[in-house]
Amino acid sequence: MDAFINYCNKISPLTAEAIEELSSRIKSKTFKKGQVINKEGQICRNFFFINKGLVKHYYPYKGRIFIIRFFSENNVFTVLDSFIQQAPAVFTTIALEDTETMQLTYNDIQELCKRHHCFETIIRKIFGMAAVINLKRIKEMFDGDATELYKNFEIENHHLLQRISLGDIASYLGISQVTLSRIRANP
Amino acid sequence: MDAFINYCNKISPLTAEAIEELSSRIKSKTFKKGQVINKEGQICRNFFFINKGLVKHYYPYKGRIFIIRFFSENNVFTVLDSFIQQAPAVFTTIALEDTETMQLTYNDIQELCKRHHCFETIIRKIFGMAAVINLKRIKEMFDGDATELYKNFEIENHHLLQRISLGDIASYLGISQVTLSRIRANP
DNA sequence: TCTTTCTTTTTACCTATGTTAAAAAATTAA
DNA sequence: TTAATTTTTTAACATAGGTAAAAAGAAAGA
Numbered sequence: 001m002d003a004f005i006n007y008c009n010k011i012s013p014l015t016a017e018a019i020e021e022l023s024s025r026i027k028s029k030t031f032k033k034g035q036v037i038n039k040e041g042q043i044c045r046n047f048f049f050i051n052k053g054l055v056k057h058y059y060p061y062k063g064r065i066f067i068i069r070f071f072s073e074n075n076v077f078t079v080l081d082s083f084i085q086q087a088p089a090v091f092t093t094i095a096l097e098d099t100e101t102m103q104l105t106y107n108d109i110q111e112l113c114k115r116h117h118c119f120e121t122i123i124r125k126i127f128g129m130a131a132v133i134n135l136k137r138i139k140e141m142f143d144g145d146a147t148e149l150y151k152n153f154e155i156e157n158h159h160l161l162q163r164i165s166l167g168d169i170a171s172y173l174g175i176s177q178v179t180l181s182r183i184r185a186n187p
Numbered sequence: 188m189d190a191f192i193n194y195c196n197k198i199s200p201l202t203a204e205a206i207e208e209l210s211s212r213i214k215s216k217t218f219k220k221g222q223v224i225n226k227e228g229q230i231c232r233n234f235f236f237i238n239k240g241l242v243k244h245y246y247p248y249k250g251r252i253f254i255i256r257f258f259s260e261n262n263v264f265t266v267l268d269s270f271i272q273q274a275p276a277v278f279t280t281i282a283l284e285d286t287e288t289m290q291l292t293y294n295d296i297q298e299l300c301k302r303h304h305c306f307e308t309i310i311r312k313i314f315g316m317a318a319v320i321n322l323k324r325i326k327e328m329f330d331g332d333a334t335e336l337y338k339n340f341e342i343e344n345h346h347l348l349q350r351i352s353l354g355d356i357a358s359y360l361g362i363s364q365v366t367l368s369r370i371r372a373n374p
Numbered sequence: 375t376c377t378t379t380c381t382t383t384t385t386a387c388c389t390a391t392g393t394t395a396a397a398a399a400a401t402t403a404a
Numbered sequence: 405t406t407a408a409t410t411t412t413t414t415a416a417c418a419t420a421g422g423t424a425a426a427a428a429g430a431a432a433g434a
Contacts (some may be wrong), residue, residue, distance in 0.1 A: 059326050066329040068322070081319045090326065113311070117304045124300070124311035132268045134321030135255070139246050139277065141328050142253040142361055146391070152275055166412060168273055179391055181413055333421070353382060366421055370384050 004049040004102050007074065011122050018116035025108045031095040038093045043086055046103040053099025054163055056169065058093050065170040069137065070096075070160060076126060097163065116131035146175045150183050191236040191289050194261065198309050205303035218282040218359040225280045230273055233290040240286025241350055245358065246278050257283075257347060258319045258323070263313060284350065314330035329362065336360045337370050 004026065008014055012023070014151050031037055031053070038044045040060060057077070059065045068091060071077040082089035086106060104112070113120040143152055153173060154161065164172075170180040192209065195201055201209070218224055218240070225231045227247060236258050244264070245254045257279060258264040264295035273293060291299070300307040330339055340360060341348065351359075357367040 010328070048417095055193035059329060061329060062331070066326075068325055073257075080315075080322055084315050084319055113308065117307065120304065120307050120311055121300070122315060123306055127311060127314040128271045131314055131321055132271055134318055134325060135267055138255055138321060138324055139253075141325070142246060142248060144249070176392055177412080178393080178414090182391090185413075352380095364382075364424055365384085365423080369421085372383075 001086070003051055003074065007049065007076070008119075008122050011125050012118065014118050015116065018112070018119050021115065022104075022112060022119070023080060025100050025112070026104055028100065028102050031096055031099045031100050035095050036092065037095060037099075038079050038089055038091075040090055040092045041088050042082075044082040044089050044093075045086075045106050047076065047078045047083060047106070047109055048101045048103050049076050050074065051100040051102065053101075054096040054160070055093055055099060056096050057091055057093045065171050066174060068166060069133075069167075070157070070164065070172070072160060072163075074158070080130060083147070096168070141174065146173065146179050147183050149173045149175065150180060190261065193311050194236065194263070195306075198312050201309070202303065205299070205306050205318055208298060208302065209291075209306070210300070213289050215287065215289050217288070218286045220282055220285050223279065224286075225266050225269070225276055225278075227277055227279045229269075229273050231269040231276055231280075232273075232293050233265065234265045234270060234293070234296055235288045235290050236263050237261065238287040238289065240288075241283040241347070242280055242286060243283050243355060244278055244280045252358050253361060254355060257344070257348060257351065258360070259350075267317060283355070286346075292354065293320050294304055325341050333360065333362045333366050334370050336362065337367060 004021055005014065005022065008022075008137045028051075037048075037055065050071060052073050054073075055071045055077065056067050057069045057071065057079070058065045060066075069077075077093075079089045079091055079093060081087070082091075083106060109123065113123055140149070140152055140156075143149060150169075150173060153169060157164075166180055166184075167177050173180070191213065192201065192206060193241075224235075224242065227304070237258060239260050241260075242258045242264065243254050244256045244258065245252045256264075264280075265317075266276045266278055266280060268274070269278075270293060279283070280323055282308075296310065300310055327336070327339055327343075330336060337356075337360060340356060344351075353371075354364050357364045
């Protein structure tokens, strides 16, 4: 829990009262490797902070899967569209490793934002950063051919390279496993 | 200006004081068709509301251009990454039609957020929506082949179809003009 | 109205990447 | 350690869509 409060404080300072209320609301929850955290069609009612582990967030389409993003320790995540609109998710989220999280419900976030301006500031900044990250992802998807996409991924996600399978990297880049294997063979 | 206040109030109510301060800070600015609003490399210092007109937001890469998004009347826009981080933009924004906007500076937004919790709530929601829209765009980019991408675009942007050139639509979909022309020929 | 410029379509050709299937390698379980 | 399962590589083939260039059409300026 301290890790999350720390994470928040780095973004913008929390008052003592906000920390107290936050602490009383936040709950911990762990997921086993391979466990579904939120399935498509299901409303995502929680906002997570990852203490430890790795998660993939994907879009199942015509039998293939397309990975939107990976989330790892010391980051927040939620099924953004589903959470914000409290509507069924089009994405599925599953744990790629045993994962420990802290969570706040939709209602917790609403109440904390309403009661503590300092917390609303933090959420505003988190949402802003999420928008920027998604924007960057759109840009990257345009960046040239499969080889360039992979080179880019290697640079941007160096720290995760060994933890993610080739198949999942291919799904993230929107190319086939075979193509990615070819790229690795002829660098 | 009323249009923007209206837009805000629909998201979450503003107090009278917030409206007053907002009114005193907001400025109007118009752009001629083809005029650059913000160029890559340049820091975007403003947050815009479009009263009238159409804008394209693109990523110039290796001689080609890739359009991230179109913005039209009754919507806010800014070069999100550049604005939030006050860092040089990687995108360029230009007016596709004569465009009338209202604008607030980075500093205006910071001050308004700090002084009026109600305004911070609105910005939080706007950023949240921006993140969701970008997420949706990522998803759409995975949606099948060029033909499906175009069908999708036709549905989602029906109201803009007649205002955007074939070349720009192709740039938005990440396909060549020739391919799009082929698609239109063989529906 | 005629000319110039910009946009869209068509044609021809080529290459990157998808698909399917099978072999090889690596990881996990027994 | 061996067996079972999963992941990665390799090969052969098919094709969607890219590039370049020219023709046709539409819009803008003189």
